[in-house]
Structures are given as C-alpha cells and as structure tokens.
Amino acid sequence: MIDDWSEFGLDTRAVRAGQVRTAEGEHSEALFLTSSFVFDSAAEAAARFSGQIEGNVYSRFTNPTVRTFEKRLAALEGGERCIATSSGMAAILTTCLGLLKTGDHILASRSIFGSSVTLFDKILSRFGIQTTFVELNDRAAWETAFTPQTRLCFLETPSNPLTEIVDLRQMADLVHAHNALLVVDNCFCSPALQQPLKWGADIVIHSATKYLDGQGRCLGGAIVGAESLLGGDIYSVLRSSGASLSPFNAWVFLKGLETLTLRMKAHSANGLALAQWLETQPSVNKVYYPGLASHPQHELAKRQQSGFGGLVSFEVKGGREVAWRIIDNTRLISITANLGDTKTTITHPASTTHGRISPVQREAANITEGLLRVSVGLEDITDIQTDLARGLGKTT
C-alpha cells in the first residue's frame, strides 16, 4: 500500500490515493454503510474506546469509506490531514469552533459565500466572536483591520461572482506576521487548479457539494491542513458535535474525485470559450473571467492557478430587464444558484444570492442589476452559446 502520494502526479492521486482494499479484493472502493463497528472482546472494546488501540468505534468518529475520501483529498491538496464534514458550512463551523473562543476576532473577505457571512456576522457574534469584513484586494484595509485578538483570516479566491483573485503567498505572509491563521475556501478552483497550502495557507475548506462531487448529487465538506492544527480541537469538535460526513456521500465523492482533474480541464476550456464569446457580444458590457487578458489579475491567476475554472460572470446593457430576459429565454441551462455541476447553471446575483444586501452596497460591490453568473458545465459550448444568444438578442 502506498502511503506517501507526494511523488505521484495529480491525476494519479485523484484516481488512486487513500484506497485500502479489504480481503475481498474489490477493485472499486468499498462502501462501508455501517453506523457502528464490533469488537472481538470486552477488553478490545475497552481498549478502542480509550484510544489505547486504534480502530473504528462509531461512524461519527471514523468510517473506512470516509477515511479513504479524506486521504484522497489530503493527497490532492498536499495536506497532512483532512477531516470530512457533512457540508461545506459544517467544515467552516467546525474549523471556527475548533480554533476560536469568546473574544477572538475573525478577518474575512467581503466577497465570500452568503451563508459564510451569516455564520460569522449573525451566529458566531452571539458567542462573542466578532468579524470584520474587508475588500479582498485592498491590502491596506486588511493591514489596518488586524487587532491583537485576530486569530483567523478567511477568504475565497477567485471570488464569487466577480472572480477577483488575491495573491495567496502575500496574504499568508501578512496573516502570519500578525500571528493569525489563513483559511482559504478553495471551492471554485478545487485542488485540480489551485492548492492554497502550497502558497502558505494554513487550512483549506471545501464544499464537496460543488466540483468534488461535480454532478450535483450529495452534500459534503472538508477541512485540510497540518495534523498539528486539525488533529486536536478541530477533530474533537467534529466527533462531539456530529457534523460527520455520511459514508454514502463519501463514496459518491470518491467517484467524483476520480474524474476531478479531467472535469476541471473541461470546465476551464468551456469557461474560457464562453468568456471569449461573451466579450464579442455587443449587448455585453463586461465579462469577468480570470482567463481573459482583460481580467485585472490575469497574470496572477496564471501563476497561482493551473486553470481558470468554470465560473463566468458578465454584465449586460439594460440592467435587470435584459438580464432576466436572458435567463427566461434559456431552454438548456438550469436556472439555479448552485454551481460546480456538469450541467450549466445561470443566476442573477442581485435578486438571488446577493438579494439581501442593500442596493447601495450591491452597486458599490459591482453586483449590478445587469450582472449574470454562469457556472459553465460540460455540454457542447456551442449549445450553451446558442442558449444565451436567444436572450442576448443575437444569434451565434
């Protein structure tokens, strides 16, 4: 059995890492759909419970299928340890409960997932953990927002929906100079395109629900980082709070990971083709995609990422009326805020994901009424273009 996957390429790790065959000799990963495990004797039960000998006790603590998923994702991210969770939000909550206490301070990018904002701003604040939100690329704002209580910095790159990129190496240096930890939600790139730990991040968060599954089936999440950081309080919170990943979902994600690198290349190719085509459309004001030379951080994206991913946003002339017309004229593309699926999805951020923010704040953040976000799937790119062209008022 191979323990150290660092010598192997990413494609190989995605297909192979973490698998432990049982005596049955199964080729595909076994699904251990069991909540508990049995012992040979009372003495063995006692020893496993006390941790004297290693072994499975109960699937809230450990499960072989979940462990295989954890090992494979850790190998892909280049992390020592991975802890799987029941959702992406459970991964963020478990990380915060493991690392923070009352009085601690979080510094977070303003451009993060809506539920992450709610968790920090409305829920953790009730326990005396305050969060300051800053612009992702305003370095001076990050510098001045640190307090002696700042323990954790949290960001996503590329950001959603405007695909802003931040220099992870510079960010890690800044955060470490303030004795804090850098936590990066790597949902949009997945380890196939970006490995934040390599640039100095301390912890990587995943919503496995998105590209890791990649086919819109299961909810799950993960925390990846050093054993010294994850193995203590973070794992202890997971064991005792119960946000553990279901073995069935872990098995689905394992199958998802096997095609992850392949899918991300295809998502990136379709994303670039769509972004380039949108730039030629007269009714499009602006296209946000890190793979375009017109993207302000295109050079950084090329350095930091090995591909540009499947998220493309664009602003149409004519505001909400035209944006909604484009959505309502699609026949193929799914109207949903979900992303990271083989099926292309479209959403109007100003009236959905960012609908609760005040109009003034929204405009200030460039989430305009004419903005649309597409999570480009794996259909033929010409069919995706035709579907959007109908509402754009122009044929391909």
Ligand SMILES: *Cc1c(COP(=O)(O)O)cnc(C)c1O
């Ligand atoms: C979806 C998402 C999450 C939350 O993940 P769930 O699996 O839905 O809990 C967190 N961060 C980002 C960037 C996401 O897109």
